[in-house]
Amino acid sequence: MLMFPSIRTSPATIATTGLVLLLALAERRCLADEPLPVPSASRYFQPDVEYVATLENCERHIMATEHRESWREIDWRPDLRSALKEARETGRPVLVFFFIEEFHDEGPT
Amino acid sequence: MCRSGSLSDSRVMTLLEDSFVPVQIDISQQGAELAEIAPGLAVWESVRRSHWKYRFGYATSVVVDGDGKRVLAASGWGRWWEYGTCANFNPDLYLAFLLTGQERHRRLTSLRAAPPGPERAAALGDLSREILDSLHAAYDAKTEKPRGEARRKRRPIYGEE
Numbered sequence: 001m002l003m004f005p006s007i008r009t010s011p012a013t014i015a016t017t018g019l020v021l022l023l024a025l026a027e028r029r030c031l032a033d034e035p036l037p038v039p040s041a042s043r044y045f046q047p048d049v050e051y052v053a054t055l056e057n058c059e060r061h062i063m064a065t066e067h068r069e070s071w072r073e074i075d076w077r078p079d080l081r082s083a084l085k086e087a088r089e090t091g092r093p094v095l096v097f098f099f100i101e102e103f104h105d106e107g108p109t
Numbered sequence: 110m111c112r113s114g115s116l117s118d119s120r121v122m123t124l125l126e127d128s129f130v131p132v133q134i135d136i137s138q139q140g141a142e143l144a145e146i147a148p149g150l151a152v153w154e155s156v157r158r159s160h161w162k163y164r165f166g167y168a169t170s171v172v173v174d175g176d177g178k179r180v181l182a183a184s185g186w187g188r189w190w191e192y193g194t195c196a197n198f199n200p201d202l203y204l205a206f207l208l209t210g211q212e213r214h215r216r217l218t219s220l221r222a223a224p225p226g227p228e229r230a231a232a233l234g235d236l237s238r239e240i241l242d243s244l245h246a247a248y249d250a251k252t253e254k255p256r257g258e259a260r261r262k263r264r265p266i267y268g269e270e
Binding site: 069076088 | 112114116117118119122125126128129130131132133134135136137138139143146147150153163164165166167168169170171172173174175176177181207210211214218
């Protein structure tokens with residue numbers, strides 16, 4: 001208070017700030033999961049691989065496979081209308097893969 | 110993630126080439142016309158509009174019939190806490206998802222060709238219920254993000270039950 005006489009700091013403000021900091025620390029501790037078996041790129045394609053759901057394993061999986069571009073070789077149809085037309089003609093079901101290429105700012109919704 | 114993961118698997122690619130009509134949709138660009146072209150898929154656009162988080166990430170696969178009215182199977186979201194249980198990560202699960210959609214499409218086609226009657230109506234009802242249950246299992250059941258101890262706890266591994 002002596003150093004910053006223009007700022008009025010009530011005990012409630014100090015307590016709230018401390019609580020927020022404690023919560024942030026607790027959340028950070030939760031994020032630090034224990035080290036678990038790593039599904040490397042070679043293990044990923046083995047049928048008996050163990051998939052353990054942790055944030056680290058998921059990130060490692062994405063980093064190990066993100067360079068793969070084989071999906072581009074699939075004969076993706078140019079639009080949904082023609083795909084449905086083709087499906088009706090050939091009697092096959094349609095696989096629709098929904099994605100978002102990049103962030104598009106659409107304004108408030 | 111799903112494209113470089115399950116969709117880059119050779120078995121998945123072969124099945125897609127042989128038995129499906131694959132199409133990619135950037136839902137932020139083409140979402141508005143979904144209700145007109147394929148009414149069954151309109152709900153995926155409404156989901157995208159339901160929360161701001163879907164502006165930053167949206168990856169899911171849906172099998173739909175040629176009319177675009179009846180959804181047959183869906184793969185789920187593939188959030189990190191579903192790692193191990195979601196088809197987006199695991200090619201084996203993605204293959205199972207595709208085969209399920211194909212089998213349901215076969216059943217639906219044969220039911221549509223069958224003469225109308227109470228048996229056909231009951232079979233169609235059973236199929237609809239089965240599809241609805243699988244959609245709930247794919248999207249609803251795994252939306253709870255684990256916290257604290259539950260977050261560190263091992264999740265069920267596919268095939269371990």
